Amino acid sequence: MDDLLLLAWTLAKILLIAVPLIVAVAFFTLAERKVIGWMQVRLGPTEIGPLALAQPFADTAKMLFKELVMPRNADRFLYILAPLLTLAPAFAAWAVIPFDQGVALSQIDAGLLYLLAMTSLGVYGVILAGWASNSKYAFLGAMRSAAQIVSYEIAMGFALVCVIVASGSLNIEKIVLAQAGNAGFFEWFWLPLLPMFVVYFISGVAETNRAPFDVAEGESEIVAGFHVEYSGAAFAVFFLAEYANMILISLLAAIMFLGGWLSPFQGWIGGFLGEPSFLWLFAKASIFAFCYLWFRATFPRYRYDQIMRLGWKVFIPITIVWVAVIAVLIVAKVVERGV
Amino acid sequence: MDLQQYLPIALFLGVATVIGIALLTLGSLLGPRKPDSEKLSPYECGFEAFEDARMKFDVRYYLIAILFIIFDLEIAFLFPWSVVLDQIGWHGIASMGLFLGLLVVGFVYEWKKGALEWE
Numbered sequence: 001m002d003d004l005l006l007l008a009w010t011l012a013k014i015l016l017i018a019v020p021l022i023v024a025v026a027f028f029t030l031a032e033r034k035v036i037g038w039m040q041v042r043l044g045p046t047e048i049g050p051l052a053l054a055q056p057f058a059d060t061a062k063m064l065f066k067e068l069v070m071p072r073n074a075d076r077f078l079y080i081l082a083p084l085l086t087l088a089p090a091f092a093a094w095a096v097i098p099f100d101q102g103v104a105l106s107q108i109d110a111g112l113l114y115l116l117a118m119t120s121l122g123v124y125g126v127i128l129a130g131w132a133s134n135s136k137y138a139f140l141g142a143m144r145s146a147a148q149i150v151s152y153e154i155a156m157g158f159a160l161v162c163v164i165v166a167s168g169s170l171n172i173e174k175i176v177l178a179q180a181g182n183a184g185f186f187e188w189f190w191l192p193l194l195p196m197f198v199v200y201f202i203s204g205v206a207e208t209n210r211a212p213f214d215v216a217e218g219e220s221e222i223v224a225g226f227h228v229e230y231s232g233a234a235f236a237v238f239f240l241a242e243y244a245n246m247i248l249i250s251l252l253a254a255i256m257f258l259g260g261w262l263s264p265f266q267g268w269i270g271g272f273l274g275e276p277s278f279l280w281l282f283a284k285a286s287i288f289a290f291c292y293l294w295f296r297a298t299f300p301r302y303r304y305d306q307i308m309r310l311g312w313k314v315f316i317p318i319t320i321v322w323v324a325v326i327a328v329l330i331v332a333k334v335v336e337r338g339v
Numbered sequence: 340m341d342l343q344q345y346l347p348i349a350l351f352l353g354v355a356t357v358i359g360i361a362l363l364t365l366g367s368l369l370g371p372r373k374p375d376s377e378k379l380s381p382y383e384c385g386f387e388a389f390e391d392a393r394m395k396f397d398v399r400y401y402l403i404a405i406l407f408i409i410f411d412l413e414i415a416f417l418f419p420w421s422v423v424l425d426q427i428g429w430h431g432i433a434s435m436g437l438f439l440g441l442l443v444v445g446f447v448y449e450w451k452k453g454a455l456e457w458e
């Protein structure tokens with residue numbers, strides 16, 4: 001009976017994360033269209049509901065009522081498996097995200113390793129979708145985005161190693177607590193790890209295949225890339241996974257480099273503004289999420305060889321050097337280690 | 340504490356898969372189903388699909404995959420090292436310096452050999 005109760009309680013907590021996540025994705029797509037619209041002196045969506053707030057739901061309903069087309073030559077099993085393999089890790093990664101001190105579904109000690117594993121698994125969905133569709137555009141798009149994702153994952157991994165060196169733990173809650181102190185936002189890891197902070201977020205944008213790194217779905221060359229043969233609800237699943245990943249990267253950047261739920265004025269002023277709160281975390285993550293949209297409205301698309309050069313010849317050397325620098329600084333006790 | 344903490348994660352993976360399956364099932368139930376031979380052919384911007392999509396691809400993608408495995412393994416080695424760094428101190432720095440140094444030599448070699456060129 002106790003086990004059953006625990007199971008039900010855990011399921012309730014999972015839904016408490018998954019449902020708001022889906023809603024957040026829905027409104028993030030609306031925000032994207034509105035923000036990019038305003039940046040290009042357009043209005044964006046205006047019609048459905050007050051302030052177009054019902055637009056995401058109309059879009060969802062429309063996608064669900066579209067025909068699911070499976071190409072004749074497709075590998076049926078892999079074709080259906082691919083969107084699931086993309087969605088499951090994109091959602092499961094949220095299991096270890098702490099939203100406030102002690103507020104996480106699961107506080108495993110290997111949290112960061114788990115996150116790296118989950119964000120890496122997404123590439124299987126991409127490869128499988130491109131292969132199973134048996135279409136040239138899908139195949140080319142899958143090859144491109146897979147190579148791009150794994151390349152930027154190396155830079156991302158090295159940036160995470162720097163975070164572990166500075167914090168001394170793989171536990172995400174401890175990583176945030178290692179950034180607590182009395183010097184406000186100068187205690188956070190963005191300062192000792194400044195190059196890694198920049199590399200991490202740019203790699204995150206590349207990893208999620210977003211503009212300006214969106215050659216995988218460069219409309220002018222290979223249409224939509226790996227999911228060109230997916231329609232209706234199957235496309236919606238890819239879409240959901242992509243946006244869930246974008247929000248995840250935004251949250252992670254806030255957690256690892258901007259002190260998570262800690263206040264930027266910690267130790268300086270008291271009262272509500274000096275207290276840690278989950279509102280800080282959401283505010284910081286929103287900045288990164290906004291940057292995603294801003295990049296898309298501002299930057300022209302990179303060429304593929306430029307993307308690979310940036311990943312391999314700029315980011316990887318910088319990150320390797322910074323691993324050495326931060327390790328020496330920590331051991332020489334120039335920078336104090338958290339925990 | 341430990342293994343019990345992984346149960347919610349396994350459950351979450353299950354729930355996420357169920358959400359995906361539910362969406363796909365809903366889509367196939369609600370959507371129309373009127374297949375015809377043109378609709379089911381691979382999409383090629385209006386052209387007739389002229390050969391199989393299982394074609395030869397550039398060896399550089401394969402190369403990237405191999406290099407990725409090397410570097411990702413390296414990161415996997417760095418994770419435990421970086422956790423205990425304050426206990427192993429300068430000895431740890433020296434050992435990892437040697438290990439990383441060897442990899443950097445390999446990295447320079449592949450750079451000079453042109454494995455990272457995309458022209």
